[in-house]
Amino acid sequence: MVQYFDKIPDFLISWIDKQKIFWVATAPLTGDGLVNISPKGRAGSFRVVNPNQVWYEDLTGSGIETVAHVRENGRITVLFNAFEGPPRILRLYGKGRVYEFGTPEYEALLPPEKRQPGSRSIIMIDVFKVGTSCGYAVPFYEYKAERNRLHAFSHARELVDIDAEKARDMSSCSVPPRPEKGLKQYWFARNATSLDGLPGILTGHDSLKTFRAMTESVQKDDEREGVVFGAEEFKMVAAFLTGVVLTASYMKFIRSAS
Numbered sequence: 001m002v003q004y005f006d007k008i009p010d011f012l013i014s015w016i017d018k019q020k021i022f023w024v025a026t027a028p029l030t031g032d033g034l035v036n037i038s039p040k041g042r043a044g045s046f047r048v049v050n051p052n053q054v055w056y057e058d059l060t061g062s063g064i065e066t067v068a069h070v071r072e073n074g075r076i077t078v079l080f081n082a083f084e085g086p087p088r089i090l091r092l093y094g095k096g097r098v099y100e101f102g103t104p105e106y107e108a109l110l111p112p113e114k115r116q117p118g119s120r121s122i123i124m125i126d127v128f129k130v131g132t133s134c135g136y137a138v139p140f141y142e143y144k145a146e147r148n149r150l151h152a153f154s155h156a157r158e159l160v161d162i163d164a165e166k167a168r169d170m171s172s173c174s175v176p177p178r179p180e181k182g183l184k185q186y187w188f189a190r191n192a193t194s195l196d197g198l199p200g201i202l203t204g205h206d207s208l209k210t211f212r213a214m215t216e217s218v219q220k221d222d223e224r225e226g227v228v229f230g231a232e233e234f235k236m237v238a239a240f241l242t243g244v245v246l247t248a249s250y251m252k253f254i255r256s257a258s
Contacts, residue, residue: 005130007051012090012132016048016080020143022056023079024123026069026096033196036065042116042146052127054078054092057110060118060154060183064191064200067121070096072198076125081138089135094125102207112212118154120187120204157183158211165210176208183211 008016020041027035038061040046045057056078058067070076074095082088099105099122106122161182168177178185188205 002131002133005132006128008048008054008092008127008130009051012130013048013051015088016046016090019046019080020146022046024056024066025077025079026066026075028069028194028196028198029073030196034065036063036069038063038066045116053125054094054127055109055122055124057116057119058121058123059116059150060120060186060191061150062190063195065194066123067098067191068194068196068198068200070098070123071200076123078125081135083138083141083143087135087138089133089138091131092125092127093129093131094127096126097124098122099124100201100207101204102209103203107209115212117151117158117214118183120191120201154183155214157181157186159213162211162213175206176210178205 020043022040023037024040025035025037027033040056042057042059045059046054047056048054066076074097076094076096078092078094080088080090099109101120105124109122110119160179161176161184164177164179164182176184178188184205184207187201191201193200
């Protein structure tokens with residue numbers, strides 16, 4: 001049964017903390033604008049400040065729809081749903097603000113040691129309505145592991161920026177270098193505007209804040225993901241080879257019997 005609240009109840013705050021994935025929905029003001037729904041993940045990327053305020057760490061992607069829509073009109077809905085245990089759908093209706101990488105608000109909430117590779121902004125949301133419903137049609141799913149390829153992709157580009165920062169002449173350049181393969185250039189080239197032409201990243205690519213190298217941790221994450229996927233692939237290959245061996249043995253038995 002659907003229920004509505006004017007703030008996030010305590011029992012839902014503890015439930016939110018356990019979720020591995022959520023979705024955000026936004027749209028521009030124009031009647032023919034594109035409605036956007038984006039899946040978000042990574043443990044610890046969603047934070048509940050209080051029953052009426054939440055935020056999440058926005059990681060670099062090929063699009064910038066959520067940031068652009070929130071900049072224009074602030075409207076945003078966050079959706080969680082249960083994949084295990086009792087069925088549940090949770091919607092957080094709110095008004096959002098964007099804090100880009102390098103801004104004082106961003107740095108206060110995500111200092112370098114807490115920032116994830118590729119983090120380009122924080123989406124801060126003032127929640128004014130909360131809705132829960134049954135979610136009876138949502139199937140059960142088993143959580144296996146985090147995907148780490150986005151981290152690896154972003155961090156490789158951040159390392160290019162880090163090297164460029166080390167090499168530049170600080171006295172002759174008042175803006176950071178943006179090497180072609182760096183993350184800031186990616187923001188400039190790929191995240192400047194939405195599909196509807198709305199402004200996306202405005203200042204992050206020109207920020208004087210530098211990235212923090214996290215080579216060892218990212219490498220370990222990437223290797224761990226390789227182990228997960230390698231194990232699955234090994235199982236498939238092993239099953240296939242077992243089938244081949246059994247089939248060959250059976251055919252040999254048939255021929256000898258005839």
